[in-house]
Amino acid sequence: MRVSSGWSPRLADAGAPTSERLVTALAEDILDGVVAEGERLPAHRALAEELGVALGTVTKAYAELGLRGLVRGTHGRGTFVSYRASPTSGTVDLAMNMPPRLLSDEVIGDALAASAHRVDAEVLSACGPPGGRLEYRRTAAAWLASSGLELPPEELVLAHGAQQGIVAVLMAVGRPGRPVPVYTEEVTFHGALSYARLAGHSVHGVPIDRQGMRPDLLDRMLALDARAGAHAGIRPVVYVTPTLQNPTGATMCASRRRELVRVARSHDVLVIEDDVYALSEERTAPALVELAPERTFHVSSASKALSPAIRLGMVKAPCAFRPRVADAVRSLGLPVSPLICVLLDELVGAGIASTVRASIRDEGARRTALAREQLGSALFLAPKTGYHVFLPMPPEHARRLAAAAQDAGVLVTDPDSMLADPQGSRVGGVRLSLGAPPMAELARGLSVVRDLLGAAPTPSGK
Amino acid sequence: MRVSSGWSPRLADAGAPTSERLVTALAEDILDGVVAEGERLPAHRALAEELGVALGTVTKAYAELGLRGLVRGTHGRGTFVSYRASPTSGTVDLAMNMPPRLLSDEVIGDALAASAHRVDAEVLSACGPPGGRLEYRRTAAAWLASSGLELPPEELVLAHGAQQGIVAVLMAVGRPGRPVPVYTEEVTFHGALSYARLAGHSVHGVPIDRQGMRPDLLDRMLALDARAGAHAGIRPVVYVTPTLQNPTGATMCASRRRELVRVARSHDVLVIEDDVYALSEERTAPALVELAPERTFHVSSASKALSPAIRLGMVKAPCAFRPRVADAVRSLGLPVSPLICVLLDELVGAGIASTVRASIRDEGARRTALAREQLGSALFLAPKTGYHVFLPMPPEHARRLAAAAQDAGVLVTDPDSMLADPQGSRVGGVRLSLGAPPMAELARGLSVVRDLLGAAPTPSGK
Numbered sequence: 001m002r003v004s005s006g007w008s009p010r011l012a013d014a015g016a017p018t019s020e021r022l023v024t025a026l027a028e029d030i031l032d033g034v035v036a037e038g039e040r041l042p043a044h045r046a047l048a049e050e051l052g053v054a055l056g057t058v059t060k061a062y063a064e065l066g067l068r069g070l071v072r073g074t075h076g077r078g079t080f081v082s083y084r085a086s087p088t089s090g091t092v093d094l095a096m097n098m099p100p101r102l103l104s105d106e107v108i109g110d111a112l113a114a115s116a117h118r119v120d121a122e123v124l125s126a127c128g129p130p131g132g133r134l135e136y137r138r139t140a141a142a143w144l145a146s147s148g149l150e151l152p153p154e155e156l157v158l159a160h161g162a163q164q165g166i167v168a169v170l171m172a173v174g175r176p177g178r179p180v181p182v183y184t185e186e187v188t189f190h191g192a193l194s195y196a197r198l199a200g201h202s203v204h205g206v207p208i209d210r211q212g213m214r215p216d217l218l219d220r221m222l223a224l225d226a227r228a229g230a231h232a233g234i235r236p237v238v239y240v241t242p243t244l245q246n247p248t249g250a251t252m253c254a255s256r257r258r259e260l261v262r263v264a265r266s267h268d269v270l271v272i273e274d275d276v277y278a279l280s281e282e283r284t285a286p287a288l289v290e291l292a293p294e295r296t297f298h299v300s301s302a303s304k305a306l307s308p309a310i311r312l313g314m315v316k317a318p319c320a321f322r323p324r325v326a327d328a329v330r331s332l333g334l335p336v337s338p339l340i341c342v343l344l345d346e347l348v349g350a351g352i353a354s355t356v357r358a359s360i361r362d363e364g365a366r367r368t369a370l371a372r373e374q375l376g377s378a379l380f381l382a383p384k385t386g387y388h389v390f391l392p393m394p395p396e397h398a399r400r401l402a403a404a405a406q407d408a409g410v411l412v413t414d415p416d417s418m419l420a421d422p423q424g425s426r427v428g429g430v431r432l433s434l435g436a437p438p439m440a441e442l443a444r445g446l447s448v449v450r451d452l453l454g455a456a457p458t459p460s461g462k
Numbered sequence: 463m464r465v466s467s468g469w470s471p472r473l474a475d476a477g478a479p480t481s482e483r484l485v486t487a488l489a490e491d492i493l494d495g496v497v498a499e500g501e502r503l504p505a506h507r508a509l510a511e512e513l514g515v516a517l518g519t520v521t522k523a524y525a526e527l528g529l530r531g532l533v534r535g536t537h538g539r540g541t542f543v544s545y546r547a548s549p550t551s552g553t554v555d556l557a558m559n560m561p562p563r564l565l566s567d568e569v570i571g572d573a574l575a576a577s578a579h580r581v582d583a584e585v586l587s588a589c590g591p592p593g594g595r596l597e598y599r600r601t602a603a604a605w606l607a608s609s610g611l612e613l614p615p616e617e618l619v620l621a622h623g624a625q626q627g628i629v630a631v632l633m634a635v636g637r638p639g640r641p642v643p644v645y646t647e648e649v650t651f652h653g654a655l656s657y658a659r660l661a662g663h664s665v666h667g668v669p670i671d672r673q674g675m676r677p678d679l680l681d682r683m684l685a686l687d688a689r690a691g692a693h694a695g696i697r698p699v700v701y702v703t704p705t706l707q708n709p710t711g712a713t714m715c716a717s718r719r720r721e722l723v724r725v726a727r728s729h730d731v732l733v734i735e736d737d738v739y740a741l742s743e744e745r746t747a748p749a750l751v752e753l754a755p756e757r758t759f760h761v762s763s764a765s766k767a768l769s770p771a772i773r774l775g776m777v778k779a780p781c782a783f784r785p786r787v788a789d790a791v792r793s794l795g796l797p798v799s800p801l802i803c804v805l806l807d808e809l810v811g812a813g814i815a816s817t818v819r820a821s822i823r824d825e826g827a828r829r830t831a832l833a834r835e836q837l838g839s840a841l842f843l844a845p846k847t848g849y850h851v852f853l854p855m856p857p858e859h860a861r862r863l864a865a866a867a868q869d870a871g872v873l874v875t876d877p878d879s880m881l882a883d884p885q886g887s888r889v890g891g892v893r894l895s896l897g898a899p900p901m902a903e904l905a906r907g908l909s910v911v912r913d914l915l916g917a918a919p920t921p922s923g924k
Binding site: 112113115159160161162163164165166167171175176177178179191194195197198199200201309311313327328330331332333337338339340 | 574575577621622623624625626627628629633637638639640641653656657659660661662663771773775789790792793794795799800801802
């Protein structure tokens with residue numbers, strides 16, 4: 001339904017305050033391209049009358065949308081959409097695990113322009129102290145605090161993205177030239193697997209359930225391997241993603257986390273906690289780094305909760321390992337671009353980072369809801385948040401489904417790349433990344449996968 | 463000598479065309495802070511009359527300075543200095559090997575602002591194809607072409623800086639978990655040494671002379687080690703910097719390069735050519751990658767010849783290794799920031815990159831001339847270009863000199879970090895990086911080192 005000014009919002013889903021519902025409705029239509037860049041929104045007063053809400057409600061909603069970079073008010077002329085929805089393309093990309101694009105071009109452009117005058121000899125200086133310049137670590141700590149995790153800036157090591165942080169930790173915990181046994185979820189982040197293999201580490205897949213890695217089976221595997229002498233003189237490492245695990249979407253409850261820490265302590269192993277998908281400021285369970293700071297490497301980033309353009313990774317290492325992690329980051333090349341640090345600082349300072357993080361969480365929830373609707377019981381989990389879902393099935397089915405989807409113009413992540421044990425894996429599956437495509441394309445992609453699931457054999461033999 | 467408008471140039475050093483000499487004189491005084499940011503330069507006509515040159519000569523010189531970002535014309539008001547010289551600080555930093563800061567804040571700011579409108583969903587996409595998006599590889603190839611090396615964009619792999627490129631190559635040439643024997647100059651780039659050690663590779667220091675690595679001795683070492691079984695099943699790698707070697711400043715002539723290639727071929731070893739210091743568009747000798755493309759990994763970057771802010775590394779690998787190098791870059795984390803690629807593209811496109819590269823070469827020559835003047839015969843080489851010089855001396859003298867210099871407020875690179883064999887090294891020395899400090903500070907730093915050399919024992923026993 002369009003009004004004279006081109007557009008009128010739906011206001012369904014009662015429950016939340018009216019201004020929030022208005023923001024949600026407006027934002028969705030802008031993100032989906034229902035109202036295009038440059039279109040003028042209804043005047044405040046006209047919209048308030050049409051919807052029967054207070055004028056202040058509309059004003060508040062428009063202001064919030066302005067902060068998100070979705071609209072821009074031009075004095076005396078009205079409020080215009082300033083977000084360009086991604087163009088639809090032939091192929092639906094469910095392969096790249098990118099956050100929904102909520103940081104608008106215009107907001108990044110503004111932050112870049114605002115950063116421009118802060119670029120000076122200091123900013124350009126390539127080498128800071130190990131771990132990164134303190135002011136940038138403060139920005140990183142402020143970013144982490146906005147997800148509810150308070151870590152002292154002095155204890156952070158900055159990296160060029162979370163993956164560089166993980167690589168640096170794997171270098172720092174090993175001895176030169178000696179492989180480290182890495183225990184991880186049987187399906188997990190392909191980037192960590194790929195480095196571990198190239199570096200010659202041995203990877204051990206720990207069975208998962210709906211809360212992720214199973215501590216009881218980790219316990220048993222560590223005990224057996226230790227008895228078989230697999231750890232001779234080397235401390236094994238557990239690489240685990242307790243929140244919104246990639247690819248399964250599993251999140252561990254507090255007691256599962258405590259149990260994992262108990263097992264790690266009893267075998268004296270180190271833990272790499274990949275926390276890049278922590279999107280919420282209200283954590284429902286403590287981070288492993290809070291439960292076992294003496295053995296946990298906490299790795300996080302700004303890319304997955306903000307934008308892939310903001311490539312800043314951060315590692316909190318146990319005290320004794322911090323210099324080695326910083327050294328490892330340095331040995332991997334120039335660690336973090338100061339331009340990116342300045343950019344993040346602009347975004348955190350203006351409150352944009354938190355707003356965008358919340359929007360990404362909301363948009364992720366909308367997209368996973370769509371996936372639940374389309375794929376229902378075929379999903380490993382029906383997460384209420386995050387922006388990736390997982391269809392469990394035997395590896396050979398997963399390969400076949402991925403190929404068939406590609407033929408139908410839908411890309412999914414290479415199923416084998418996520419397997420801790422590509423040869424012997426009993427489990428496997430297809431990850432669907434919901435963040436990248438525009439909503440209409442996502443719907444089409446999901447329906448293609450649903451049809452293929454109906455046609456192809458699934459693990460339960462449907 | 464100051465005129466009413468605040469400043470008048472010296473025009474000594476006849477030889478070059480007048481407008482070039484004018485540019486040089488003006489640029490030096492701006493870089494040195496003799497004329498400060500915001501000062502107005504003499505009017506074109508007034509300066510032409512004062513110097514007795516044609517009006518066009520002054521106009522041309524001012525335009526060139528404008529392109530470099532050192533001055534800015536304001537219509538009807540005159541030409542103003544737009545470069546802020548680095549503030550003098552207490553400490554003279556001769557440790558960080560940074561190019562002289564010739565890319566002005568204003569030019570970077572302008573390029574950032576110009577990039578801002580190019581930031582869109584495409585640019586933000588984190589994952590491109592392995593090796594980087596083709597348009598960015600074209601930018602990288604255009605940058606390389608401006609240093610006289612033509613490489614096809616399709617064959618380049620982009621990385622987050624040259625060091626990430628070197629690390630990726632070292633990962634790609636080895637087998638998982640098995641150390642690679644790395645042969646390199648007995649003093650060399652500490653970043654490569656530091657990764658090689660952390661990854662457990664064995665490092666072998668090849669003696670150098672005034673042209674860098676000695677192929678005859680490399681030949682002998684490879685033969686002996688092969689006979690001793692040191693290479694069992696693994697192809698050794700030679701990591702070498704043929705142009706403006708770091709730290710010695712040595713550059714190999716064409717026949718030395720051919721001899722090195724002959725040795726590499728006869729032992730069938732791989733070669734990593736670190737070419738980050740190629741500053742000139744007129745190469746005096748072919749690159750190793752041109753002589754032996756079948757075994758040479760050519761690594762370059764934009765950081766050392768342009769600005770540390772532009773962290774774009776590029777690797778040209780032998781055909782069969784290209785996918786492995788691209789994989790290794792990916793396994794190290796997000797490879798290269800698209801923002802940086804767009805920024806470089808802005809700078810290359812506007813002709814600024816070439817101009818700044820030439821200015822950095824000229825400024826480097828001015829700084830090495832100062833080092834020759836101050837330190838003369840104590841230098842390993844008296845290079846006419848580049849921006850680092852090396853004082854050879856036994857490792858224990860080097861450590862003592864570095865400590866004494868630090869006490870006197872002058873930082874130099876940790877001498878041990880550059881040694882291929884820190885325990886057994888016969889050679890050693892102190893690297894002085896001339897690029898970072900303002901000229902006046904550099905002069906003070908060099909005189910401190912000169913005085914310490916006079917006071918302390920030097921290798922020749924002075």
